[in-house]
Amino acid sequence: MKTPIKVALTGAAGQIGYALLPRIASGAMFGPDQPVILQLLEAPIEKAMKALEGVAMELDDCAFPLLKGMVLTDDPRVAFAGANWSLLVGAKPRGPGMERADLLQDNGKIFTAQGLVIDEVAAEDARVAVVGNPANTNCMIAASKAKRLPADRFTAMVRLDQNRAQTQLAKKAGVDLTEVSEIFIYGNHSPTMFPAFDNAKIGGKALREVISDRAWLETEFCDTVGKRGAAIIAARGASSAASAANALLDHVHDLMIPGKVHSIAVKSNGAYGFDPEVWAGMPVRTTAPGAYEVIEGYAMDDFAKAKIAVTNKELVEERAMVASLLG
Ligand code: NDP
Numbered sequence: 001m002k003t004p005i006k007v008a009l010t011g012a013a014g015q016i017g018y019a020l021l022p023r024i025a026s027g028a029m030f031g032p033d034q035p036v037i038l039q040l041l042e043a044p045i046e047k048a049m050k051a052l053e054g055v056a057m058e059l060d061d062c063a064f065p066l067l068k069g070m071v072l073t074d075d076p077r078v079a080f081a082g083a084n085w086s087l088l089v090g091a092k093p094r095g096p097g098m099e100r101a102d103l104l105q106d107n108g109k110i111f112t113a114q115g116l117v118i119d120e121v122a123a124e125d126a127r128v129a130v131v132g133n134p135a136n137t138n139c140m141i142a143a144s145k146a147k148r149l150p151a152d153r154f155t156a157m158v159r160l161d162q163n164r165a166q167t168q169l170a171k172k173a174g175v176d177l178t179e180v181s182e183i184f185i186y187g188n189h190s191p192t193m194f195p196a197f198d199n200a201k202i203g204g205k206a207l208r209e210v211i212s213d214r215a216w217l218e219t220e221f222c223d224t225v226g227k228r229g230a231a232i233i234a235a236r237g238a239s240s241a242a243s244a245a246n247a248l249l250d251h252v253h254d255l256m257i258p259g260k261v262h263s264i265a266v267k268s269n270g271a272y273g274f275d276p277e278v279w280a281g282m283p284v285r286t287t288a289p290g291a292y293e294v295i296e297g298y299a300m301d302d303f304a305k306a307k308i309a310v311t312n313k314e315l316v317e318e319r320a321m322v323a324s325l326l327g
Pocket residue numbers: 010011012013014015016017041042043048089090091092093094110131132133135160229239240241244
């Protein structure tokens with residue numbers, strides 16, 4: 001039997017955690033023959049820890065053959081000890097009347113503390129995926145605290161936006177969604193992110209040969225993908241959880257399989273005009289389990305450049321708001 005992978009999850013009793021954990025434990029993230037140990041962190045609040053106990057009871061009751069152990073804790077040092085993957089989902093939600101800067105500061109403190117501890121106690125091959133919002137900037141903060149682990153081990157999730165874009169393009173073209181490829185997300189995991197439709201392919205053909213409605217691509221398509229989270233809250237009365245959990249599975253799964261091309265937010269290297277200090281969604285190719293290279297060279301027209309400039313500006317502004325927490 002393979003050695004179990006230790007997976008630390010923060011916010012484990014939250015909505016996304018609830019949708020995510022059974023799928024990790026069933027093998028959907030690391031494969032059907034890869035055992036896992038779940039190290040579950042919740043906020044040190046009685047209600048949250050009690051809810052976590054309930055989640056763990058349900059996981060026990062699923063009798064997953066691959067689940068080789070669970071740790072339930074409110075201590076980051078315990079949760080991240082020896083973790084091969086740390087999935088940072090827990091974050092403070094924006095309260096009524098709260099400014100973005102306050103949200104950035106409050107979450108910045110959580111991700112500062114977690115970055116420090118992960119660097120100290122996680123496994124040699126530790127990888128980190130951030131979902132808790134504002135995900136790109138939280139990821140940057142955690143990475144800035146790491147002295148042992150290189151910055152490329154810290155990634156943030158933009159995969160939900162990619163999956164949303166893929167489905168919208170397939171619907172518009174009237175094809176099965178597996179026909180849509182090379183649709184990548186650039187920038188922030190926020191309504192400013194840019195799904196670069198011009199580089200996408202449908203059935204192997206350039207997208208513009210199949211979808212000629214440029215106005216739809218530039219407006220309705222970009223808006224639908226960018227505002228999908230809000231549309232789900234309006235319809236469901238709660239934020240997306242199943243699709244966010246599914247996207248995190250895709251994010252990690254595709255990072256473990258060499259050759260996969262997908263979108264993740266990574267430390268910018270200046271490609272596509274992003275500030276070299278921010279974490280931005282980019283197309284990447286997985287080169288080895290947990291490792292990747294940014295795919296450079298996709299052409300960007302003036303429309304795409306302008307969209308990238310907007311999302312880059314937002315990332316630079318977020319960085320400025322948390323400057324005192326970095327390093
Ligand atoms: P969710 O599980 O629904 O969401 C968790 C985080 O994921 C939020 O920051 C949310 O952002 C973010 N997120 C990112 N992308 C998406 C997406 N596409 N759709 C939906 N969410 C997305 O939140 P809950 O409130 O249910 O659970 C959070 C849990 O975290 C709570 O149990 C809380 O106790 C815990 N927590 C744990 C901490 C810790 O472990 N130290 C610290 C802080 C909180 P957004 O808010 O913008 O939707």
